[in-house]
Amino acid sequence: MAPDEALDPLxxxxxxxxxxxxLAALPEGDVVxxxxxxSLLDLTAGNLITHLRKLEDAGYLSSEKSGxxxxxxxxxxxxxxxxxxxxxxTATLRxxxxxx
Amino acid sequence: MNAQPNDHHAxxxxxxxxxxxxxxxxxxxxxxxxxxKLTSDKPALSVFSALVVLAVYGSIxxxxxxxxxYSGPSLTVVGMVxxxxxxxxxxxMAVYLRATAGVSGRSxxxxxxxxxxxxxxxxxxxxxxxxxxxxxxxxxxxYGVFDAAAPWLVVxxxxxxxxxxxxxxxxxxxxxxxxxxxxxxxxxGPANVWGVLAIAGCLLLLAQGxxxxxxxxTGSMARSTALRQGLL
Numbered sequence: 001m002a003p004d005e006a007l008d009p010l011x012x013x014x015x016x017x018x019x020x021x022x023l024a025a026l027p028e029g030d031v032v033x034x035x036x037x038x039s040l041l042d043l044t045a046g047n048l049i050t051h052l053r054k055l056e057d058a059g060y061l062s063s064e065k066s067g068x069x070x071x072x073x074x075x076x077x078x079x080x081x082x083x084x085x086x087x088x089x090t091a092t093l094r095x096x097x098x099x100x
Numbered sequence: 101m102n103a104q105p106n107d108h109h110a111x112x113x114x115x116x117x118x119x120x121x122x123x124x125x126x127x128x129x130x131x132x133x134x135x136x137k138l139t140s141d142k143p144a145l146s147v148f149s150a151l152v153v154l155a156v157y158g159s160i161x162x163x164x165x166x167x168x169x170y171s172g173p174s175l176t177v178v179g180m181v182x183x184x185x186x187x188x189x190x191x192x193m194a195v196y197l198r199a200t201a202g203v204s205g206r207s208x209x210x211x212x213x214x215x216x217x218x219x220x221x222x223x224x225x226x227x228x229x230x231x232x233x234x235x236x237x238x239x240x241x242x243y244g245v246f247d248a249a250a251p252w253l254v255v256x257x258x259x260x261x262x263x264x265x266x267x268x269x270x271x272x273x274x275x276x277x278x279x280x281x282x283x284x285x286x287x288x289g290p291a292n293v294w295g296v297l298a299i300a301g302c303l304l305l306l307a308q309g310x311x312x313x314x315x316x317x318t319g320s321m322a323r324s325t326a327l328r329q330g331l332l
Contacts, residue, residue: 012118018130025134029206036202040137075204090127096120 006096010058011089015043015051020086023061023078031064031075052076060085136316140199143316145192146309150302152188156181157248157298161291164244170290172243218258225250244290248297252282270311277304 011017022040026032032040038048055061060082065074078086118126163177164170173181200208228250233242260275281304285296 007120007123012123014118014126017118017123017126021127021130022134025131025138026203027205027207030203030208031205033202033204040134077205093120093124093127097124 006092008085008089008092010054010060011085013051015041015047016055017089019048019051019055020060020078020082023076024083024086026078028083031077034063034074034076037076055082058085132316138199138203140192140196141312142195143309143313145195146305146312148191149188150305150309152184153301153305154298156184157294157301160248161294161298164294165291167291169238170240170244172239172247214262221254221258222251225254240290245286245293248293249282249286252278252285252297252301256282274304274308 011020018041019037022037023032034045034048038045041048043051052061052063056063058081059079061076062079063074063076065072067073159177159180160173163173229242229246232246256275256278258275259278260272263269263271263275278301281297281300285293285300288296
């Protein structure tokens with residue numbers, strides 16, 4: 001097994017790593033709007049939504065839509081599972097680099 | 101999500117795997133960047149606040165020193181102080197709103213509920229001030245020692261208490277330092293108390309700015325947050 005195969009493949013891509021790290025920077029219990037997250041990460045809406053779906057399917061984040069039409073707002077938050085997964089990813093990464 | 105349906109099939113050009121070293125670098129950069137963009141604790145704001153405190157307290161000291169008996173600052177200086185305080189409050193509010201744009205949840209609710217006792221405490225200082233005047237205390241107490249030091253005691257106690265609940269020990273130290281400086285400055289007398297607080301307050305805020313800058317540069321703020329969250 002290659003060393004980096006121990007890393008969660010769902011997190012181990014630039015965009016999804018940045019998404020999780022950015023969401024983890026929010027205090028627990030806070031959510032961020034889709035548009036703010038997009039501006040923080042400087043990703044296209046399509047790109048961001050694709051990655052968010054993958055992370056949401058894995059239970060790493062949750063999204064909630066409120067309002068209708070142009071006033072609709074999607075809020076995204078890191079779940080407890082996502083926080084743990086990022087913690088494990090960081091610990092594994094540290095272990096890999098310490099072993100180099 | 102807010103995106104259009106055809107966006108779902110967008111190319112995910114960033115969907116490639118990373119080298120572990122690259123991943124570690126990206127992780128640290130992303131943490132630092134997220135902290136910088138999502139926090140209103142900015143070094144420049146500390147420096148700006150330091151200059152405002154120096155200007156406000158320094159101008160009152162300059163206007164009232166050498167009074168025998170002490171009569172307080174001139175009305176022109178009081179007017180200028182109100183304008184400076186209003187500008188500082190607006191700038192701080194703008195920085196806070198920019199940092200927290202699009203963010204909602206527990207921390208925003210906490211901030212809103214905290215603002216109520218904070219405003220009551222600060223207004224209470226000035227109501228108490230009126231009561232002192234009404235009870236016949238001299239201008240050296242009412243417009244000197246009390247007016248200068250009491251807001252620092254109240255704000256310092258409030259900040260230290262709030263920070264202690266969050267186990268943010270640097271902010272606890274800052275709040276305690278404010279209270280110590282306020283209590284000590286009262287011994288300088290009704291005019292000089294303003295001068296002491298102008299210098300001490302400016303230095304405290306500059307120290308805060310330096311710390312915030314160092315944390316931003318080294319990423320230790322990001323690391324300490326990550327540690328609290330069990331990420332590192």
